[in-house]
Amino acid sequence: MLFKTISAYIRSSPILFALILVGALFELVFHYLSALSYKYLIDKALIPQDREVLAVIVITLISLGLMNLIAGITSDYAKAKLGSKLLFDYQMKLFKHAQMQSHRFYERFRIGDLLARYTEDIPNIQTAALLTLSSGLVSGLSVVAGLVILFVMEWKLTLLAIGGSALLFLPYRLLKSGSLKLNETYYKHLEHFTGAIDENIKGYRVIRGFDLRATMLSRIEGTLRSMLSIGVRRSFVNANLNRLPMLAISVLSAVILAYGSYLTFGGSLSIGSFIAYNSIFITVGQSLFGISALLPYILSARTSFGRLQEVLDWQPDVVEYGIRELPPVRREIALSKVSFAYVPGEQVLQDLDLVIPATGFTSIVGASGSGKSTVLQLLLRFEDPDSGLVRYDDEDIRDSVYASLLKQVGVVFQDSVLFHASIRENICIGRPDADERVLEEAARAAGIHETIQSFYDGYDTIIHNQGGNLSGGQRQRIALARALIRMPRILFLDEATSALDPETERSVNETILSLAASRTIVSVTHRLTYAAMSDRIVVLDQGKVAELGTHEELITLNGVYRRMWDKQQGFVLSKGGGSVHVESNRLSQFSFFQGLEVAALQEISRLFVTEKFGTGTHVVEQGKEGDKFYIIVRGKVEVVRVTETGERKKLAVLEDGEHFGEIALLHNIPRTASIVTQSPCICLALSRDDFNPLLDQYPSVREALEASLQTRNQRRDTRDPVVAG
Numbered sequence: 131m132l133f134k135t136i137s138a139y140i141r142s143s144p145i146l147f148a149l150i151l152v153g154a155l156f157e158l159v160f161h162y163l164s165a166l167s168y169k170y171l172i173d174k175a176l177i178p179q180d181r182e183v184l185a186v187i188v189i190t191l192i193s194l195g196l197m198n199l200i201a202g203i204t205s206d207y208a209k210a211k212l213g214s215k216l217l218f219d220y221q222m223k224l225f226k227h228a229q230m231q232s233h234r235f236y237e238r239f240r241i242g243d244l245l246a247r248y249t250e251d252i253p254n255i256q257t258a259a260l261l262t263l264s265s266g267l268v269s270g271l272s273v274v275a276g277l278v279i280l281f282v283m284e285w286k287l288t289l290l291a292i293g294g295s296a297l298l299f300l301p302y303r304l305l306k307s308g309s310l311k312l313n314e315t316y317y318k319h320l321e322h323f324t325g326a327i328d329e330n331i332k333g334y335r336v337i338r339g340f341d342l343r344a345t346m347l348s349r350i351e352g353t354l355r356s357m358l359s360i361g362v363r364r365s366f367v368n369a370n371l372n373r374l375p376m377l378a379i380s381v382l383s384a385v386i387l388a389y390g391s392y393l394t395f396g397g398s399l400s401i402g403s404f405i406a407y408n409s410i411f412i413t414v415g416q417s418l419f420g421i422s423a424l425l426p427y428i429l430s431a432r433t434s435f436g437r438l439q440e441v442l443d444w445q446p447d448v449v450e451y452g453i454r455e456l457p458p459v460r461r462e463i464a465l466s467k468v469s470f471a472y473v474p475g476e477q478v479l480q481d482l483d484l485v486i487p488a489t490g491f492t493s494i495v496g497a498s499g500s501g502k503s504t505v506l507q508l509l510l511r512f513e514d515p516d517s518g519l520v521r522y523d524d525e526d527i528r529d530s531v532y533a534s535l536l537k538q539v540g541v542v543f544q545d546s547v548l549f550h551a552s553i554r555e556n557i558c559i560g561r562p563d564a565d566e567r568v569l570e571e572a573a574r575a576a577g578i579h580e581t582i583q584s585f586y587d588g589y590d591t592i593i594h595n596q597g598g599n600l601s602g603g604q605r606q607r608i609a610l611a612r613a614l615i616r617m618p619r620i621l622f623l624d625e626a627t628s629a630l631d632p633e634t635e636r637s638v639n640e641t642i643l644s645l646a647a648s649r650t651i652v653s654v655t656h657r658l659t660y661a662a663m664s665d666r667i668v669v670l671d672q673g674k675v676a677e678l679g680t681h682e683e684l685i686t687l688n689g690v691y692r693r694m695w696d697k698q699q700g701f702v703l704s705k706g707g708g709s710v711h712v713e714s715n716r717l718s719q720f721s722f723f724q725g726l727e728v729a730a731l732q733e734i735s736r737l738f739v740t741e742k743f744g745t746g747t748h749v750v751e752q753g754k755e756g757d758k759f760y761i762i763v764r765g766k767v768e769v770v771r772v773t774e775t776g777e778r779k780k781l782a783v784l785e786d787g788e789h790f791g792e793i794a795l796l797h798n799i800p801r802t803a804s805i806v807t808q809s810p811c812i813c814l815a816l817s818r819d820d821f822n823p824l825l826d827q828y829p830s831v832r833e834a835l836e837a838s839l840q841t842r843n844q845r846r847d848t849r850d851p852v853v854a855g
């Protein structure tokens with residue numbers, strides 16, 4: 131398969147291959163004529179002392195040498211070009227293939243797996259192809275030509291040489307399968323290694339926060355030790371693939387020398403012929419050795435080729451077969467009877483029907499994990515539904531040219547990736563042909579033009595480290611400008627502002643609201659204050675549309691939305707968002723504060739302290755004794771538990787208005803899980819020491835907390851994974 135593919139590839143560049151072949155033939159002719167010249171030099175020039183013959187031989191050799199040099203240089207250039215082209219073509223092919231893939235592909239092939247293909251496997255194939263074309267081709271031709279000449283000169287001796295040559299390939303046959311297996315194992319470990327490095331870089335906060343440094347170090351050490359031991363065996367086998375043929379050649383040379391001398395003693399072979407024969411045999415031997423020296427490279431390339439094919443054979447989930455241009459959306463975008471699962475059997479959306487009018491501002495809200503982002507992914511065709519269809523007006527988007535869909539939409543994510551380039555390039559990446567006026571218009575619409583102008587280099591300011599030199603609000607506004615410059619008919623926002631501080635969030639949302647007048651906006655958000663301003667709200671619950679309507683309609687419904695809304699109400703942020711106050715009626719919603727007088731609730735409310743956390747902070751550490759109860763005012767946290775084997779398990783996600791750690795108000799008991807922020811968070815914290823004096827005053831609170839603790843212990847006994855932190 132490797133040879134078939136590579137030789138087809140080489141044949142696709144006939145001129146380069148012809149140049150390489152001509153170079154090989156010249157080299158061959160030069161080598162053999164040099165060796166054969168001994169026969170004439172000794173028998174026709176030196177022994178008879180004929181100076182004229184000597185001069186002819188020398189001039190012929192010099193001329194051939196020069197021609198060989200020119201052909202060699204041309205062939206080297208052709209090889210360099212062919213090799214670089216092969217590298218380029220395969221790397222492009224792999225890149226393009228990866229671009230067409232969706233989540234299943236990226237779950238199967240982690241970053242380490244893919245990087246290894248680019249940096250190890252493709253270069254391995256290139257090396258083997260180039261070596262085969264250079265020393266392999268010359269050596270192969272040389273062996274054939276040499277054996278023919280030797281056969282004509284002395285057939286008995288040559289038969290002996292051919293028989294002996296088979297010995298050279300014996301080690302290959304013996305070591306081949308072992309070498310292939312070792313190569314495969316080595317690359318598997320290399321993938322783990324690069325994947326682990328990537329994970330350790332990206333997750334350094336989590337690793338430090340969970341004190342996983344020793345665990346990670348020992349994992350990497352384990353991988354590196356395995357690579358060390360496999361590396362030793364691999365190098366040893368490869369060295370033997372080289373050394374054993376060399377040994378076989380030495381033995382064969384000794385036999386040829388002995389038998390050739392015997393023929394010379396008997397007078398059936400002249401001295402000149404014997405020296406020429408021996409010289410040609412040495413060239414054949416070297417060529418055979420040249421071929422056997424290629425074998426480790428070819429074996430390695432075979433493994434690499436298999437690994438590369440494994441990726442290239444992966445069929446994309448979203449196949450771009452549509453041929454019709456998608457007309458501009460006029461009426462609606464919709465999901466009809468859509469079911470979708472990332473993991474077979476774990477349904478995220480089930481028979482979902484949703485129609486979003488192509489006008490105004492639609493918000494999609496719902497609890498974490500209800501499928502909001504998944505709906506957006508399907509509308510953008512990042513994924514295709516398992517059943518049902520996604521349509522823009524009456525067009526099934528699978529039947530349309532994908533680019534014509536993307537042309538109509540713009541998208542801003544929560545973590546908008548900005549590239550290491552100027553602000554101008556980052557915005558214009560959405561529309562490379564945009565002129566200065568269009569660029570500034572987009573930046574103005576996103577409310578960032580003045581800020582950019584105030585930078586020393588203006589639009590030419592370079593964005594470093596994915597936007598590290600900009601504030602969160604500036605990054606999101608640039609991402610918004612990048613989406614707007616495409617003048618999209620529909621703008622999709624996926625939690626585009628929820629990671630911003632309250633003040634910036636308010637101002638970016640005002641900008642977004644002003645955009646809704648001229649285009650359709652579909653926004654996934656969990657912050658209901660801004661969803662309330664939209665024209666319609668879709669409430670998702672466990673992958674289904676639970677409610678649909680305006681804010682007022684949904685509040686009157688008194689259902690899921692109303693509960694979510696109530697949870698997020700009752701917090702008063704000071705101007706600038708520096709501190710938060712929780713209202714007494716909000717506190718009364720917590721089961722353990724229920725029934726308390728307003729005065730008592732107000733007293734408790736005053737005990738709460740505002741705490742702010744950046745993304746990736748461990749608000750609560752598993753195993754550490756807890757002494758605070760927290761309410762999340764804004765932000766998103768993950769409840770995670772590290773198992774005894776070091777595995778990190780995500781148990782739940784908590785958002786605005788949700789709480790954790792109430793048992794700590796009663797006892798200083800170890801936390802059963804950690805709470806890690808997923809976005810910047812503002813929390814209200816109530817410490818046990820502050821709250822304790824009130825417990826005697828309000829026995830109902832103590833009873834409710836005791837009951838809560840009991841429930842939690844029962845849960846733990848039945849191994850229920852949900853914890854309150």
Ligand SMILES: Nc1ncnc2c1ncn2[C@@H]1O[C@H](COP(=O)(O)OP(=O)(O)OP(=O)(O)O)[C@@H](O)[C@H]1O
Nearest residue numbers: 233472473478497498499500501502503504505783
């Ligand atoms: N790539 C993935 N592979 C497997 N499961 C996934 C993947 N992406 C999402 N899920 C799961 O699909 C479900 C819905 O996820 P989705 O992101 O759509 O929810 P969401 O409502 O947007 O949640 P959030 O508000 O937390 O972002 C969740 O249970 C989630 O764990």
